[in-house]
Amino acid sequence: MPTKNPRVNIVVEPPLYNALHDLATSEGISMSTIARDLIREAIDLREDVALAAFADKRMESFDRKTALSNEDAWK
Numbered sequence: 592m593p594t595k596n597p598r599v600n601i602v603v604e605p606p607l608y609n610a611l612h613d614l615a616t617s618e619g620i621s622m623s624t625i626a627r628d629l630i631r632e633a634i635d636l637r638e639d640v641a642l643a644a645f646a647d648k649r650m651e652s653f654d655r656k657t658a659l660s661n662e663d664a665w666k
Contacts, residue, residue: 601626611625611626611629
């Protein structure tokens with residue numbers, strides 16, 4: 592049966608394969624599903640790191656004296 596979602600084939604070392612297998616078995620899901628979920632988590636973490644770096648850079652130039660108040664920002 593064809594699937595609607597694209598597929599990705601990966602090659603992993605035996606210890607990583609065993610860890611994926613053990614996680615999938617303990618959670619009662621397929622290795623494909625656990626790999627997909629872990630990839631999503633990794634992407635979310637990378638996005639968080641990038642956004643934190645962006646926020647840190649913006650904070651360097653933040654000046655409370657010239658910043659708009661919440662009230663003024665929504666006028």
